[in-house]
Amino acid sequence: MRMIGKILGGLALLLASGPAQAAEAIRQGVPAPPDKPRVEKPVRTAAAQPAAATDPDQPKTWDVTLGLAAIMFPKYEGADAVTVWPLPYIDVKWKDIIFLNTFEGLGWNAWKTRNFRVGPVVTYVLPGDKISGANDTDFGIYGGLFAEFAFDYWKFDAKILQSLMGSSEGQKAEIGMGAGIKLERKVSLFARLSTSWASENEMKTYFGLSDREASDVTQFQNAKPKVLTYAPGAGMKDVALSLNVGWDVSERWKILGEGKYSYLLGDAADSPLVDRFGSANQFTLWTGVAYKF
Numbered sequence: 001m002r003m004i005g006k007i008l009g010g011l012a013l014l015l016a017s018g019p020a021q022a023a024e025a026i027r028q029g030v031p032a033p034p035d036k037p038r039v040e041k042p043v044r045t046a047a048a049q050p051a052a053a054t055d056p057d058q059p060k061t062w063d064v065t066l067g068l069a070a071i072m073f074p075k076y077e078g079a080d081a082v083t084v085w086p087l088p089y090i091d092v093k094w095k096d097i098i099f100l101n102t103f104e105g106l107g108w109n110a111w112k113t114r115n116f117r118v119g120p121v122v123t124y125v126l127p128g129d130k131i132s133g134a135n136d137t138d139f140g141i142y143g144g145l146f147a148e149f150a151f152d153y154w155k156f157d158a159k160i161l162q163s164l165m166g167s168s169e170g171q172k173a174e175i176g177m178g179a180g181i182k183l184e185r186k187v188s189l190f191a192r193l194s195t196s197w198a199s200e201n202e203m204k205t206y207f208g209l210s211d212r213e214a215s216d217v218t219q220f221q222n223a224k225p226k227v228l229t230y231a232p233g234a235g236m237k238d239v240a241l242s243l244n245v246g247w248d249v250s251e252r253w254k255i256l257g258e259g260k261y262s263y264l265l266g267d268a269a270d271s272p273l274v275d276r277f278g279s280a281n282q283f284t285l286w287t288g289v290a291y292k293f
Helices: 002-017 019-027 200-207 211-220 266-270
Strands: 062-074 082-094 098-101 105-108 116-125 140-151 154-165 171-183 187-198 235-248 253-264 281-292
Touching (some): 062 253, 082 281, 171 200, 187 200, 200 266
Antiparallel strands (some): 062 082, 062 281, 082 098, 098 105, 105 116, 116 140, 140 154, 171 187, 187 235, 235 253, 253 281
16 A cells, blocks of 8 residues: 555656656656557658659759840951841750850760860851952851860860861861859859961951952952952961850849950951951950740
């Protein structure tokens, strides 16, 4: 009877005073109440298991940004007048291996590390509307190789291209270096200095004048003294400075743009199309709005 009294007293203390006092009562010889029976949770089948979370370090299969842009560029290389065209803005990447960009072309990162990538690329040039008497240049497609090395804020790049379609049958190459920075996680800036080289055929296509062209230009432009035949050779074509700007308006929408100044060099600058009827100072500007899917 004395033991039963202690048990009843411990239960009363548990209800009235809480677990701390009950523990003291148990320490004094009052047994604790039995544990609640364990309820076994049902085991999920494989079909009922929730989907595994995506690894944030794993590159997306598709990275797609599409939009509309407008570009202002010289009527022909060396012109002092400009024209404006609408363009689609396309920036698509597949597994960070294949890329398609309005201004970079279609390429394959055949070999890619954290800081370096190299591979084939196909790009294009817009048509040129030369002065009356000179042959215009057609829309052209070029294919070749690119290489890029980037670290911290810096990027070094090179590209060598062969004409595949269009007015030219020549080659051209370009090297550049640039630095970028992001301001307040919304505005990105990238400045780049570059220079380019062109083969003899490429230079003749864009800056040369045949006997007939020289005669026609003299007549149509009422040129005095008369325009002479011009046959430029291979060499350095220009040096350029560009600034690319990107503004993330929201998580999906962004405004993009780039301004580029280039100065023609050597035989390109000495062409009558540039020296007499155009300018060695060349300006290109494009801007657009895009949506990231």
